[in-house]
Amino acid sequence: MKKLINDPDSVVAEALRGMALAHPELRVDHENRIVFRGDAPVRGKVGLVSGGGSGHEPMHGGFVGPGMLDAACAGEVFTSPVPDQMVAATQGVDGGAGVLHIVKNYTGDVMNFEMAAELVETEVATVVVDDDVAVQDSLYTAGRRGVGTTVLLEKIVGAAAEQGRPLAEVADLARKVNDRGRSMGMALTSCTVPAAGQPTFDLPEDEMEIGIGIHGEPGRRRVPLAPAREIAEMLVEPVLSDLDFTSAPVICFVNGMGASPLLELYLMYGEVAALLEKAGVRVARSLVGPYITSLDMAGCSVTLLRADDDLLALWDAPVRTPGLRWGA
C-alpha cells in the first residue's frame, strides 16, 4: 500500500488536522470530527448537516461554508460516522430554524443519522439520497446508493438555506433534487482502504468494473477494458433510460473517483456531452472533477440532474467552500 499517511488508524484525524490548518475560515471539532462553518450556528438559517465515511474528499467536509453545508461529520474511512457526531453537529448548527440531515442511502449512514435525530431536541428533517441507477430499486432491499447527486444537492439546497427558506421548504427541495438526479459509476482500478492495507478487489489490467459505488464495493459487472467513448455509453445509457432528461435543462456532472486525472475527466466529459446532445438532452450547467471520490480508485461517474429555473438559480448562487467556490 503506497499512501501519504503515517498510520492507517490515524488517517482521518490527521487529515482533519491538515484541513483545519489549511482552512482557518472553518472550525474543526477534532474530538467529534466535525467540520463546521466558521460562523455556525447562523441565526435564523436552516442548518445543513451531512456526513459519512471518510475517503470521499472533498465531500463532505470540503463542502462546508456559506452557501452549502453548515457542518459535516467525518466517519472512519468508508464507515458511517456515529450518532454522537451527528448530535454534536446538529446542536452546533442549530440557529433556531431547524436542521436538515443530508444522508446518503447506506444502511449504516441511515441508521446512525436516525439514532442521532432521535437524540436531539432540535427540529430535524432528513433527506436520503439514493440516485445510483446501477442498483435496482426495491422496497425489499437496501435500495439505491447515494452517490453523485449528493454533491449537486448539497450545493443547491445550501443556496436555498442561505436565502432563508424555512425547513419544510428546504427539505422538500432536497427531496425534489434527489428525485430528479441519477448517477452511474465505473472503476478502472480498486481503491485500497488504509486499514485493510491491500486493494479491496483485484482487477486485471484488461478489465474494468461497471456500476461501482464509492466504497470500493465491486460493481454490477466486470467487462473488458473499453475506450472512453464506450465507457461513456455504459454510464449514460442507464441514466437516460431511468428518467426523462430531454424536457428540462440538465446539470451534467462528470466525477473523478480519486486517481483519475483531470485530463481524462475532461475527455470523458466530451464523450458524455456528445452522447447527451445526440439524445436531445440540453446541458445547462456542468461540473467536471473529483468531488465525490473513493480514495485512490481510478474511474469516474456521471450524474445528471433534471433542473428547472429555480434549481439553476440556486446552482449559480454564490458558494464559498474549499471544494466548490464561486461568486464569493
Place this chain on the structure above:
Amino acid sequence: MKKLINDPDSVVAEALRGMALAHPELRVDHENRIVFRGDAPVRGKVGLVSGGGSGHEPMHGGFVGPGMLDAACAGEVFTSPVPDQMVAATQGVDGGAGVLHIVKNYTGDVMNFEMAAELVETEVATVVVDDDVAVQDSLYTAGRRGVGTTVLLEKIVGAAAEQGRPLAEVADLARKVNDRGRSMGMALTSCTVPAAGQPTFDLPEDEMEIGIGIHGEPGRRRVPLAPAREIAEMLVEPVLSDLDFTSAPVICFVNGMGASPLLELYLMYGEVAALLEKAGVRVARSLVGPYITSLDMAGCSVTLLRADDDLLALWDAPVRTPGLRWGA
C-alpha cells in the same frame, strides 16, 4: 495501461474538446490547441500566455480566465507546444500593452517560446520559472526545473495584469515571484504516458522517488517508503535550506501529482505546516490540491513562496478560472 481515453494519439485534442464544452466562458482554438479567455484580447491589459506539455492539468488551460492567464498552449503530453501555437496565442491576447510569456524552465519549452517570441511583432517579455530545489543550479547545465511556483506566479501576476500594471512591471513582478519561490516533489508511483503505454519507471511497492519533477522523470534518489511525517521532512528541509522563509509571510502550497487523493494531501499539509511552525515560518496563505500534476502519478510536492503585502493582496484578488476561483 488503464486510462479513460480512446486513443493515445488523440488524448490532448479530445480533452480540449471536453474542456471547451464544460467551460463555455472560455474560447478554445482547437486547431492551435489554445485555451483563451472568452474576452481576449482585453484592450490595454498586458496579456499573459503560458503553456507547456499536457498532462499537468489543471495547469495551464485550467488557469485561463479573469485574474490569471489570457491564453494557454497545450502541447502533446509532456512535450512543449510548438512556436506556431505560441505565436497564435500571443497575437490572440495582444491588447496593445504587450504580452508576458510564462515559461517553465525545460529546454524544449524555453527554445520553443524563444522561437515564438522571435516570430511575433508584439512586444513580448518572458519569465522563466525555475524553482525546483531538487535540481542543482548551475550556469553549465539546464538549471532548475519550473514546477509548483508556476501556479502561484500565474495567479499573482495575473492579478497584477488585471489591475492594468504595465508590461515591465508585470514582468519584474513575475521574476520577483520566481526568485522567492522554491519547490520539492516526490513520487509514490510512476505515471504512464499514454503514447508510451507503460509506466515511465518501475517503482517497487516499498520504495519512492524523492526530488521528482512533473514529467515522470526519475527523481534524484530512491529511498524506502516512509510515513508522511518523514516525507514532509524530505521535502521541506531542502526548500528551507535554499532560501530564508522566516522573515516574511509565506504562501504554502501542497500539490498533488494527480493520483493522490485530497485526504492524503490534507494529511501532508498538516505535516508540512507542523514543520514550518517549528522552523519559525509564518504561513499566511495556503493552497492544497492537485494543481500541477503529472498524469496519474501518485505523490506530492511542496512549494513555499516568500510573500509580502503586495504579493498577498494580489493572491487574494478575485480570480475566475476552472482551476482556481475566488472572489468572482
Place this chain on the structure above:
Amino acid sequence: MTSLDSLVSWLRAFAASVEEQKDALTALDSAIGDADHGANMARGMAAVVAALDAQSFDSVGALFKKVGMTLVSTVGGASGPLYGTLFLRFGTSAGEVSELDPQALAKALRAGLEGVVARGRPEAGDKTMFDALSPALDALDAALSSGASLADALTAASRAADAGRDATVPMLARKGRASYLGERSVGHQDPGATSTALLVAAAARTLA
C-alpha cells in the same frame, strides 16, 4: 445462573475472537462490501474492553447499556447501530439484576435480536447477521425447553449460528452493501453473520 463476571468474560472472549479474526472479517467484507467489517468490530470491541477495564458494573442492565452505547459511539457503519442495539436491548431486557437464569438469558438475547430487526429490518435469507443470530436463538430456545443444560443449549446455539453463517454463502443479499452487487453477492459468506457466529461461540465457551 449466569453471573455478571461470566457475562464480562463473554464480552472479553468475543473481543478476543474479533481481534483475532479481524483480517478475515475484512477479507469477507472486501468480497461483497467495503473492506471494513474487521476494523469496525475490532475498534468497537477494543473500546468495550477498555470500558470493562475502567469500570465495574453492578447490574446486567448497566453493563450492557454501557456496552451498547460504546459500540454505537465508536463503530459507526451498519454494524455499530446493529450490534449496539443488540446489546442495549439485551441490557434492557435483563434489567437491574446481577445474574441471569437461562430463560432470562435467552429472553435477553431474543430482545437483542428484535432490536436488530427493528433497526435494520433484516428478514431471513437477506444474507445478514440475522441469518446467524436467529437460528442460534431458535436452537437455544428449543434446547432449553427440551430440558438441556445451558452449556448444551449454548453449544447447540453456536452450532446453529455456524450453520446459519455458512448458509449465507449461496444467498443473494437483499440488505446492506452486499445487496448492491445483486447476483454477484452469491457465493460469498456474509461478514456480519460471521462476526455474529463468533459472538455465539464465545457465549458457548464462557457462559456455560
Place this chain on the structure above:
Amino acid sequence: MTSLDSLVSWLRAFAASVEEQKDALTALDSAIGDADHGANMARGMAAVVAALDAQSFDSVGALFKKVGMTLVSTVGGASGPLYGTLFLRFGTSAGEVSELDPQALAKALRAGLEGVVARGRPEAGDKTMFDALSPALDALDAALSSGASLADALTAASRAADAGRDATVPMLARKGRASYLGERSVGHQDPGATSTALLVAAAARTLA
C-alpha cells in the same frame, strides 16, 4: 553529386528508422527523461513524409526549409527546435541549388550542427545529440579531405556517430531533462544521440 531525389530518400529513410525505433527511443527517454522522444520524432518525421508526398521541391534550400519548419511546427519539446534548426540551417547553407557536391553537403551538415549549438548550447560531453553529430561531422570532414569517396566518408561518419552515441552512456548529463537526474543519468544512452545516429546512418545508406 547528391541529387534532390537522394536527399528525399535520406529523409524517408530516416523517417522509416525513427518509426521502427520509436519504442526503443521512448524506452531510452523513459530511463533518463520523460518517455516521449520516440513519439516526438515519429510524429515529426511522419509530418515530413506527408509533406514530401504532397509536394515536390526545386531546390535543396526549399526542401530543407520545409523539413525544418515542419519539424518545428509538429514536434515541440527539445527535439523539435533542435532538429528543426538543424534542417533549416542545412537548407540555408545549401541554398537554391538542385544538387550538392560532397563538400557542400559536409558544409550544410556543419551549418546544421552549428544551428543545434546556437539553439541548445550543448557542449561536448553534455550527453546530447551533439555527442553523436559532432564526431560524425569531424569524421566526414577528415575522410573527405583525405580524398575518400562520399560513400566511404559517410560510412566513417555513421561509425563515428554510433561511437559517439555509445559514448553518451557513461556521461553525466548536463543539458536536457537527463541533467535533472544528476549522477543517476550515468549509465544510460542518450535518446537524442541515438536518433541522431539513425540520421547519419540513413545518410550513409542513401546519399552515397
